[in-house]
Amino acid sequence: MKIGFVSLGCPKNLVDSEVMMGQLMARGHELTSHPADADVLVVNTCSFIDPAKRESIDTILEMAAYKKTGRVRKLIVAGCLVERYRGDMREQMPEVDALIGTNDLDRIVSVCEGLEDGAPSAAPYLYHDLTPRVLSTPGHFAYIKIAEGCDHPCSFCVIPQYRGAFRSRRFESVVAEATRLFEHGVREINLIGQDTTCYGEDLGLRDGLAALLERLAQIDAGHETWVRFLYAYPNKVTQRLLDAIAAHRCLVKYIDMPLQHASARVLRRMKRGGSGDIFLRLIERIRRTIPGVAIRTSFIVGFPGETQEDFDDLCQFVEAARFDNMGVFLFSDEDSAGSFALDGKVDARTKRNRQRHLMALQRKIARARGRALVGAELPVLVEGLSEETDLLWQARLSTQAPEIDGVALINDVEGADPRPGEIRRLRITGSHDYDVVGTLLAPTEPAPVLAPPGLVHIAPLAAQL
Numbered sequence: 251m252k253i254g255f256v257s258l259g260c261p262k263n264l265v266d267s268e269v270m271m272g273q274l275m276a277r278g279h280e281l282t283s284h285p286a287d288a289d290v291l292v293v294n295t296c297s298f299i300d301p302a303k304r305e306s307i308d309t310i311l312e313m314a315a316y317k318k319t320g321r322v323r324k325l326i327v328a329g330c331l332v333e334r335y336r337g338d339m340r341e342q343m344p345e346v347d348a349l350i351g352t353n354d355l356d357r358i359v360s361v362c363e364g365l366e367d368g369a370p371s372a373a374p375y376l377y378h379d380l381t382p383r384v385l386s387t388p389g390h391f392a393y394i395k396i397a398e399g400c401d402h403p404c405s406f407c408v409i410p411q412y413r414g415a416f417r418s419r420r421f422e423s424v425v426a427e428a429t430r431l432f433e434h435g436v437r438e439i440n441l442i443g444q445d446t447t448c449y450g451e452d453l454g455l456r457d458g459l460a461a462l463l464e465r466l467a468q469i470d471a472g473h474e475t476w477v478r479f480l481y482a483y484p485n486k487v488t489q490r491l492l493d494a495i496a497a498h499r500c501l502v503k504y505i506d507m508p509l510q511h512a513s514a515r516v517l518r519r520m521k522r523g524g525s526g527d528i529f530l531r532l533i534e535r536i537r538r539t540i541p542g543v544a545i546r547t548s549f550i551v552g553f554p555g556e557t558q559e560d561f562d563d564l565c566q567f568v569e570a571a572r573f574d575n576m577g578v579f580l581f582s583d584e585d586s587a588g589s590f591a592l593d594g595k596v597d598a599r600t601k602r603n604r605q606r607h608l609m610a611l612q613r614k615i616a617r618a619r620g621r622a623l624v625g626a627e628l629p630v631l632v633e634g635l636s637e638e639t640d641l642l643w644q645a646r647l648s649t650q651a652p653e654i655d656g657v658a659l660i661n662d663v664e665g666a667d668p669r670p671g672e673i674r675r676l677r678i679t680g681s682h683d684y685d686v687v688g689t690l691l692a693p694t695e696p697a698p699v700l701a702p703p704g705l706v707h708i709a710p711l712a713a714q715l
Contacts, residue, residue: 251280251289251290252287253274253279253280253281253289253290254281254282254284254285254288254290255267255270255291256285258293258302258305258306259294259295259329259330260296260298261442261480261653262393262398262442262444263296264387264393265393265394265442266294266355267292267294267386268383268384269377269381270292270294270350270358271386272383273356273382274359275382275384277363285313285322286316286320286322287321288316289322289323289324291313291326292326292328293313294328295329295332296331297330297334297335297408297412298582299579299584300582301582306329310343310345310346324364325347326346326347326348326349326358327343327346327349328350328354330412330413332351332352333351333412334411334412334586336351351412352413353373353375354375355375355377356375374415376398376417376419377395378419378420378423378427379423379424387652388634388670389435389436389670390631390670391631392431392436392439394427394428394431394441394442395442396418396443396462397418397444397446399415399416399417400413400415400445401416402483403588404510404522405520405587405589405592406581406589408586408587411586416445416448416452417452418451418452418453418455421450421453421455421458421465424466425462428477432471433471435671437475437476437671438475438476439476440478440480440652441462441479442480442481443481445481445482446459446481447481447482447483447491448486449462457488457490460488460494463477463491467494467498474629476502476631476648477502478502478648480506480651481508482505482507484524485523485524487505487507492535492536492539493539495539495543496539496540496541502648503541503542503543504545504648504649504651505536505544505545506546507545507546509524510522510549511549511553512566512568513556513560515560516556516560519553519554520550520553520589526566526567529571530567545573545575546575546651547576547577548577548579549579550579551564551580551581551608552601553581553589553596554592554593554595554596555593555594561604564608565608565611568608568615573612573615574616575616575650575655575656575684577654578605578609579605580602580605613683613684616683617683620681620682620686621681623681624678624679625677626677626678627675627676628647628648628678629648629673629676630646630648630658630674631671632660633670642660643659643663644657644658644660645659645660645690647676656682656683657685658676658678658685658687659685659686659687660676660689662679663689664690664692665691665692665693666693674691674693675691675694676688676689676690676691677689
């Protein structure tokens with residue numbers, strides 16, 4: 251059969267889609283990026299907050315239309331929306347032929363082939379290095395999910411309800427997958443999980459993430475590589491972890507650490523703990539240990555009970571911390587989250603105004619940071635032609651994570667023409683709010699052969715659909 255996929259939401263969801271696609275291809279089925287040509291369509295959904303739920307529902311209905319106008323015989327919905335609203339979807343979405351939850355990924359073949367659509371699995375699922383997988387990212391970077399689920403009690407978050415308790419992949423399983431990806435030309439690996447800094451705790455490992463990073467740094471890929479991890483929990487950032495990042499060239503000097511707020515009162519209501527002062531001391535220690543490190547964070551504005559004083563504390567903290575990259579999200583009042591019962595709801599207009607104000611502060615900080623880079627020569631990973639114009643090439647500094655941070659735009663080239671997947675140096679000649687611009691310098695060594703990754707490599711399906 252020809253099977254089309256749409257993957258919504260975060261990189262963790264994307265890996266789930268890649269695992270399902272891998273199992274289907276191992277069975278002999280063909281993947282297509284054209285929904286009208288598919289026999290079966292699969293929508294892997296997100297339901298973290300209201301906008302994600304709306305996008306998922308709209309996409310399901312859009313794909314359902316192909317059952318009338320195309321050759322599609324079956325529409326399957328997978329992912330977080332299924333875990334959260336399985337019963338409602340069965341009753342209210344007759345267009346959907348089958349549902350697959352986050353623990354049911356290994357049922358994808360039998361469901362697509364019409365062999366079964368039984369009860370959801372009660373056993374927690376986590377793929378491993380021998381699981382068939384299709385990469386849908388460009389050939390030069392990939393994600394590796396090192397853990398699933400979460401044990402943190404954050405009152406705004408519903409993920410533990412449908413992703414389950416925290417569980418780590420086996421150490422050598424991650425190393426084996428990373429080795430195989432590097433051997434097949436991947437230049438950058440991004441380790442992901444709901445909280446990667448908890449990695450290995452359930453396996454009895456102390457400082458498990460640091461140990462894993464140290465081991466990954468020993469892989470000899472025959473060419474320069476980058477290893478990054480995403481989503482650090484602040485009270486899990488240990489000195490050994492920072493020392494490991496500082497000690498190894500291939501471990502990029504980048505920490506994504508969602509802090510959510512800086513007011514101690516709001517953080518208590520979020521069931522996270524901490525305060526702006528505690529976080530500033532941690533940030534100072536990070537920067538002292540890892541020279542040149544880039545720190546990314548994210549905040550929630552409009553959490554129940556957030557006063558103007560709380561928001562002012564957050565703004566002062568952002569100005570003091572001077573983050574390299576930052577995201578600001580409006581609080582979403584999820585009916586199954588603990589925060590749903592809290593008083594002091596903040597109106598939508600106030601939330602939007604606070605979001606705009608905080609991002610305006612960050613924009614000034616980002617502009618100053620960009621100007622300070624002018625004249626520097628830094629390594630970049632070449633991605634390809636710019637998404638905005640074919641007159642420029644696009645690359646990323648190691649301090650720019652894929653798909654969430656700014657980019658490095660190439661407007662001049664010395665030496666050989668750029669090749670996607672190359673790591674070369676960029677002389678920065680200018681900057682914008684979040685992007686930098688520069689001249690790509692001539693390579694100092696022969697370009698490595700960049701073969702397509704592992705099992706099979708296809709263009710990003712979600713973007714094409």
